Amino acid sequence: AQRVTQPEKLLSVFKGAPVELKCNYSYSGSPELFWYVQYSRQRLQLLLRHISRESIKGFTADLNKGETSFHLKKPFAQEEDSAMYYCAALQGAQKLVFGQGTRLTINP
Amino acid sequence: DTEVTQTPKHLVMGMTNKKSLKCEQHMGHRAMYWYKQKAKKPPELMFVYSYEKLSINESVPSRFSPECPNSSLLNLHLHALQPEDSALYLCASSQETNSFADTIYFGEGSWLTVV
16 A cells, blocks of 8 residues: 555654654655644644755755655754654645654754 | 635534534635544545545545535535544645645644534
């Protein structure tokens, strides 16, 4: 079955430390992959997508086809990065399939 | 206006009630979605409307009935729900459904409790 896996439910790092949120996928070919973020009391919003290869709020994610991974990285964590992060893949052109999510906490 | 607006924010209903969740967007998007999110779980797709026609139904029970009256509105009619249907219901929209480049925009959701 096609799946998106986020192995860490919780991740806690100190402010200023590097952050890496892991995401692995089991889709064949070149899936369309995304990272969505949900800050406290806010709506789910797109953080970045692999096709645009951009950096948003200091976060980057590289698609590694060999490892079937799309890990989200930031070199220096900030307190405002604390949120729920979902990796997602587009199945067909219409269905967004989410991983289980990782709750990131940045400690001061 | 770059928002998807959902009403009500909170709804408590009995198992014999009939209620509706509403969703509105004024971004000119032609694809609209309903997702269900249980506590501490990721969102799961329920329905997709493309150009006001139902294009995906993820085997959702018939007690959930979607409706797309026009390109800006999406409703979810609820009837004879079960307590396990209690969840956050998210509406979303995107420019169209056949472009991998489109961003999907989510509403804040409607918290539904079935008693």
